[in-house]
Amino acid sequence: MTGTFVNCSAVLAGSLIGLTVAKYASERIRTIMTQALGLATMLIGFRMAGSGGDVMVTVGCLLLGGILGEWINIEKWIEKGGERLKKGFGSDSSTFVQGFVTASVLFLTGPMTIVGSIQDGVAGDASTLYLKAMLDGVASIAFASIYGVGVAFSALSVLVAQGGLTIMASYLLFLKEPHILNAVISTGGILIVGIGLNLMKITKIRVGNLLPSLLLILAWFLLAK
Secondary structure, eight states, rough: OOOHHHHHHHHHHHHHHHHHHHTTHHHHHHHHHHHHHHHHHHHOOOOOOOOOOOHHHHHHHHHHHHHHHHHHHHHHOOOOHHHHHHHHTTTTOOOHHHHHHHHHHHHHHSSHHHHHHHHHHHHOOOOOHHHHHHHHHHHHHHHHHOOOOOGGGGGHHIIIIHHHHHHGGGGGGGSSHHHHHHHHHHHHHHHHHHHHHHTTSSSSOGGGGTTTTHHHHHHHHHHHH
């Protein structure tokens, strides 16, 4: 769990820096930062999406995962969690929930989350999560300067989800098989592209409701064995 604790600390530290930066940034600066962050997020997403996963499997799981996610309305439940945190800590930020949801999804859909958690849980090697912590910390600076304090609370999402993966690592070794990992990375990349589109305000994609597609990818390969 060492890597996850360091990761959470990096998100908190980056958010604190971002909140400080926001106090001195004009609306024009915040706008261009949002656009730059949106473009960078889309670039990362496109690179992940082209990692070599089976396109038809990815498309099918995205469609079915989206239907399942809309039926459950996952994003609404995540937003409710964000609203409870906002009320519990007495925040008056109008972008608290958006920052919490956006950062939580971004920090948990990348390949480093899976590979790093398995390495840390099985071999006690947290090097991948340390690198992820650095990247998340830098991203937190940008996100917190735009969305505010809600980004800092995404550290709780990282602690629960990434920490849970680390604890269950011995049961998840199959995820390191190249064809499975590539499929997960490719699907996660498409979700990250969705986050980038939202940041650019090109459209509004309920990325949280697409999260079941990642589970369906795993189910597909487990059943196909």
